[in-house]
Amino acid sequence: QKEVEQNSGPLSVPEGAIASLNCTYSDRVSQSFFWYRQYSGKSPELIMSIYSNGDKEDGRFTAQLNKASQYVSLLIRDSQPSDSATYLCAVVSGGSNYKLTFGKGTLLTVNP
């Protein structure tokens, strides 16, 4: 059973702070990792993808991947109230059959 684990939260940060979201996965051969944002009542929206170890930055978002530790994180700098949402970590399972496994999500609340 391939698993993706996230702290369900809620994670609460003040406006302007850095929000740190963490995710671990069990499939050692996973190669593709994604962060999705889901607002209440809406479908998920892809915000970051990362495929190799290290950091990847896109605007206020930075994804970090450590395959040895089977750990992927998302940092949101200068958090805004509009960032309040559930953040889903997703991992493509290794092997010939493509399967994207989602974590249960972390609810982030940014307080003005």
Added chain:
Amino acid sequence: GAVVSQHPSRVICKSGTSVKIECRSLDFQATTMFWYRQFPKKSLMLMATSNEGSKATYEQGVEKDKFLINHASLTLSTLTVTSAHPEDSSFYICSARAASPDLGELFFGEGSRLTVL
């Protein structure tokens, strides 16, 4: 990013009727489309994987005769909830994986909220 359109966004039907939901990739060809359902405050649950021109692969516990999936082209997949019952009320979301370039990302439709009375 790639655009996936899902229709209808909201549907209310009577118990025993069938409801069809369409999922279209608007600006790319999708090798594979996936159907999810999501109950309030719960995570996404994969129902089935749909490949163009072949039968869908259903996840364990999902009734294939109740949730009919047709993937007629590289840009269209449909989910039909047959003989719907109140317990089928949920948020149904489709997603698509691009044929090229394929970076493993899934792009989601807007979702369809089904309410069965």
